[in-house]
Amino acid sequence: MVWTPGVCVLVTSYFSIVLLLTVYGAHRGFLVMSCLRRRLPPAPMGTALPRVTVQLPLYNEAAVAERLLLACAALDYPRALLQIQVLDDSSDETTAIVGAVCARLSKDGLDIRHVRRGTRTGYKAGALAHGLSSATGELCAIFDADFVPSPDFLRQLVGHFADGAVACVQARWGHLNRRHSLFTEVQAMMLDGHHLVENRARAANGHLFNFSGTGGIWRVSAIADAGGWQHDTLVEDLDLSYRAQLRGWRLVYRPDVVAPAELPEEMSAYRAQQFRWAKGTVQSARKLLGRVWRSTRLGLGQKIEASFHLTPHFASPLLLALAILLLPTLALLPGADPWALALVDLPLMICTTGSLALFYVHAERFQGRPGLGALRRLPALMALGAGMTPWVTQAVFAGLGSVAGEFVRTPKRGTGPRRTESAPWPVAELALAVASAASTVAAVLNGHWFAAPFAGLFTLGYGWVVVLLLTERSMACRPGSMPGRVEWDRKAHEATGAGALDLCSTSRRGGADGHGR
Numbered sequence: 001m002v003w004t005p006g007v008c009v010l011v012t013s014y015f016s017i018v019l020l021l022t023v024y025g026a027h028r029g030f031l032v033m034s035c036l037r038r039r040l041p042p043a044p045m046g047t048a049l050p051r052v053t054v055q056l057p058l059y060n061e062a063a064v065a066e067r068l069l070l071a072c073a074a075l076d077y078p079r080a081l082l083q084i085q086v087l088d089d090s091s092d093e094t095t096a097i098v099g100a101v102c103a104r105l106s107k108d109g110l111d112i113r114h115v116r117r118g119t120r121t122g123y124k125a126g127a128l129a130h131g132l133s134s135a136t137g138e139l140c141a142i143f144d145a146d147f148v149p150s151p152d153f154l155r156q157l158v159g160h161f162a163d164g165a166v167a168c169v170q171a172r173w174g175h176l177n178r179r180h181s182l183f184t185e186v187q188a189m190m191l192d193g194h195h196l197v198e199n200r201a202r203a204a205n206g207h208l209f210n211f212s213g214t215g216g217i218w219r220v221s222a223i224a225d226a227g228g229w230q231h232d233t234l235v236e237d238l239d240l241s242y243r244a245q246l247r248g249w250r251l252v253y254r255p256d257v258v259a260p261a262e263l264p265e266e267m268s269a270y271r272a273q274q275f276r277w278a279k280g281t282v283q284s285a286r287k288l289l290g291r292v293w294r295s296t297r298l299g300l301g302q303k304i305e306a307s308f309h310l311t312p313h314f315a316s317p318l319l320l321a322l323a324i325l326l327l328p329t330l331a332l333l334p335g336a337d338p339w340a341l342a343l344v345d346l347p348l349m350i351c352t353t354g355s356l357a358l359f360y361v362h363a364e365r366f367q368g369r370p371g372l373g374a375l376r377r378l379p380a381l382m383a384l385g386a387g388m389t390p391w392v393t394q395a396v397f398a399g400l401g402s403v404a405g406e407f408v409r410t411p412k413r414g415t416g417p418r419r420t421e422s423a424p425w426p427v428a429e430l431a432l433a434v435a436s437a438a439s440t441v442a443a444v445l446n447g448h449w450f451a452a453p454f455a456g457l458f459t460l461g462y463g464w465v466v467v468l469l470l471t472e473r474s475m476a477c478r479p480g481s482m483p484g485r486v487e488w489d490r491k492a493h494e495a496t497g498a499g500a501l502d503l504c505s506t507s508r509r510g511g512a513d514g515h516g517r
Helices: 005-037 065-073 094-107 123-132 153-162 182-204 220-225 236-246 267-294 300-310 312-332 338-366 371-387 389-401 427-445 451-476 490-496
Strands: 052-058 082-088 112-116 139-142 166-175 216-219 250-261
Touching: 005 182, 005 312, 005 338, 052 065, 052 123, 052 153, 065 082, 065 094, 082 094, 082 123, 094 112, 123 236, 139 153, 139 220, 153 166, 153 216, 153 250, 166 182, 166 220, 166 236, 182 250, 182 267, 182 300, 182 338, 182 371, 216 220, 220 236, 236 250, 236 267, 267 300, 267 312, 267 389, 267 451, 300 312, 312 371, 312 389, 312 427, 312 451, 338 371, 371 389, 371 451, 389 427, 427 451
Parallel strands: 052 082, 052 139, 082 112, 166 250
Antiparallel strands: 139 216, 166 216
16 A cells, blocks of 8 residues: 555544544543442431422423323422422413313412413523522422423432532433334433433532433522523523532432433434534533633543533534545555554444443443343444434534524424424435445455444444434324324322332333433
8 A cells, every 4th residue: 555645644534533532432431430439429318398399391392291290290299398380481282281280280289380471582491590580499390391200209309408519409311212112222322321321420520510401400599699590502401500510519410310201202303302402512612611621619630521521522523524534544545454454443443332332331230231232232322323423513513603592392292193393304314324335345345344344333324314314204294194102101100109110101112111311
């Protein structure tokens, strides 16, 4: 092989990207080691019960609104100390459903209030801030529309607020429809990794982590001290969490308390969710990283970890660039060349498998499930991550170039009728699927035996996204043609408690669990 200037530039670019991705991979391994070294302290016991306001921000959630309200009405907490606010910004039949349920529950003696604004200013953050103006609780629990809190949720978490330095307690997310499809199983596995490795490691080591937007409780005075809910980013939860911790407040994580919810069952809904999270996290990094590094309250380790925490989505543009450079790199560099093996194949294998396997196996084992299940689903998880890179990359650049933006809700299924919105044409994903297929062929022909499986995963990932989006486009033309939904059995829910398995869902494949979301 002749090392021309063009080949040198190509190899240098490729190797630089792999190196940066390897840094993120090594950080995942560090988080797993942190979980193994340190454990979270036990939950406090026997404290007085404070007054709690439960806030339920809703926008056009007809399919799940009644289920949420009935679950909150079943909370095992003294009625004299409980207020429920339904923060309803809806413009559809949700308002009528909520009004009827609230009226029925009020007759039963529950302090439940249907709060309507004249505008959607600030979206969810604006609704939460508006609700606080009439909240009577010293603590505020928040649940998104698709959550189904267990009756003992509040009692399990409020004891932490006996410590006056605690601003927020976050519970783990559960998945009502984990077993609906391979797509939801992979999403559940991804979120389990976040909750059971990232959050646990950061909380146990005194690093900054964040309230996840739902399934947790805030101290109202801490919200005010941190500057209140702000809507200049799309992730008001991450923003407030960091501002509170920079003010000296502390967040607590409870992985043993589960708040179950739905996962998106369609690619278009999942993309909307991931775009908002990625764009908002980048916006928060722009807003907060400077404050983090200027803070005199934080140590160097906390600042470094916060930098990783606020920049994970930058891995998507790197992975996208890697997929684009893969074809010319594999075509030009012979696999038999030891330099090619060292610079292309081996780093690619290490940075894309080792730390991921360790990360997700640990999350599975924490839940009492065999790690082999994570290994079986790992190729699908890697494929989905690769397939989402064009979309998440758009979100990253959108976050770098703007503040706030429209808060696009993630569509919920619930027990209502199946509605499918028309998905966009997956032009970029289709082109990348073709290029990745060519990369797979080039890897085989040139003897890149380590790189070939990963090029194949890129192909599968982009192809998977293409197939799901095209399927959803066709189904959108046939309303009601998609069977299966998340059902809620109230009696079963009340009987199980927060940490139980098989919480309360049925689906196309059946079954459910109460483990992380």
